[in-house]
Amino acid sequence: MKTMRSAILWGVAVMLLMVCACAPPTRQVLETQESEVRLRSIQSRIFETTDTNKTLRAVIAALQDLGFVVDKANASLGVVSATKLSGYVLRITVSVRPRGESQVLVRANAQYNIQAVEDPEPYQRFFDALAQSMFLAAHQL
Amino acid sequence: MRYKAMIQFIALAAGLVLLLNNCAPQIPKEALQLPPEGLKQRQLQSRQFGTDEKTVLSASAALLQDLGFVIEESEPACGLIFCSKHRDASSTGQLVGAIAVALLTGVVPPVDRDQLIRVSVVTQPLVVDSVDPSKCRTGVRVSFQRVVRNDRGFVSLQQSVVEPHIYRDFFDKLSQSLFLEANQL
Numbered sequence: 001m002k003t004m005r006s007a008i009l010w011g012v013a014v015m016l017l018m019v020c021a022c023a024p025p026t027r028q029v030l031e032t033q034e035s036e037v038r039l040r041s042i043q044s045r046i047f048e049t050t051d052t053n054k055t056l057r058a059v060i061a062a063l064q065d066l067g068f069v070v071d072k073a074n075a076s077l078g079v080v081s082a083t084k085l086s087g088y089v090l091r092i093t094v095s096v097r098p099r100g101e102s103q104v105l106v107r108a109n110a111q112y113n114i115q116a117v118e119d120p121e122p123y124q125r126f127f128d129a130l131a132q133s134m135f136l137a138a139h140q141l
Numbered sequence: 142m143r144y145k146a147m148i149q150f151i152a153l154a155a156g157l158v159l160l161l162n163n164c165a166p167q168i169p170k171e172a173l174q175l176p177p178e179g180l181k182q183r184q185l186q187s188r189q190f191g192t193d194e195k196t197v198l199s200a201s202a203a204l205l206q207d208l209g210f211v212i213e214e215s216e217p218a219c220g221l222i223f224c225s226k227h228r229d230a231s232s233t234g235q236l237v238g239a240i241a242v243a244l245l246t247g248v249v250p251p252v253d254r255d256q257l258i259r260v261s262v263v264t265q266p267l268v269v270d271s272v273d274p275s276k277c278r279t280g281v282r283v284s285f286q287r288v289v290r291n292d293r294g295f296v297s298l299q300q301s302v303v304e305p306h307i308y309r310d311f312f313d314k315l316s317q318s319l320f321l322e323a324n325q326l
Contacts, residue, residue: 064186066172112167119167
């Protein structure tokens with residue numbers, strides 16, 4: 001009787017482990033840790049300019065300063081994607097859209113190896129670098 | 142007694158699963174921070190040429206083709222060309238080392254086999270003169286990366302190329318390519 005009970009318990013333990021490992025991978029397709037509203041707020045910044053092309057070029061320059069290779073860009077859509085390899089794979093997409101009459105909205109989303117980057121700090125550092133790049137670009141021209 | 146051990150085991154397993162879920166490595170702080178050597182890096186990867194952006198872009202595309210790259214993306218409206226090539230990554234030194242280790246220990250260590258080389262060329266118009274291209278100035282910044290795979294099929298190295306001579310050679314070749322372009326060769 002006792003061995004039977006312990007066998008059942010072992011079975012339950014093993015099943016528990018299996019269930020943990022077997023969460024359906026398709027769930028990841030639409031999964032985020034943070035709410036969409038919060039993600040948008042951490043991943044977006046507004047710049048006081050109307051020149052989306054210049055902003056896009058500043059984004060590209062900032063990404064290069066940060067060690068990325070820019071793999072894709074589309075000026076009419078205002079999107080850029082880039083990859084950084086440094087023992088890890090960091091992929092980022094940045095979009096630039098006009099906002100109202102006098103501003104542009106810049107949004108970035110990144111993936112570190114196989115994880116979404118959803119912390120505010122890395123984005124803050126990225127936008128700091130972008131602000132510097134926009135300042136530099138303004139002075140170069 | 143048995144029950145207690147079982148419950149302890151289940152608690153331990155659940156704890157481990159939670160721990161593993163939370164233990165995935167986080168993005169390093171410096172990944173999106175301007176590096177202290179950023180200016181040096183930018184100087185190494187950048188040059189200016191006394192012609193218009195379109196000419197620099199087409200000379201760059203021609204050079205990248207000379208070097209055997211496959212152009213994967215180009216967007217002249219923001220001055221981008223991105224391309225890549227697959228090449229051999231084996232080195233005699235590493236092979237000799239691997240053979241020595243195999244002879245000493247009986248275990249054959251993995252050796253590098255092939256690599257993907259990625260490069261983006263980005264141009265920036267600095268001075269624009271729509272009438273006379275020779276009065277224009279265009280900045281170019283190039284960055285190379287490598288992903289190396291070993292003979293077991295695993296990625297053994299993924300990094301930016303930082304060797305200064307690679308960038309110097311690239312820009313020497315780009316000057317030549319611009320000369321050829323200007324003379325319609």
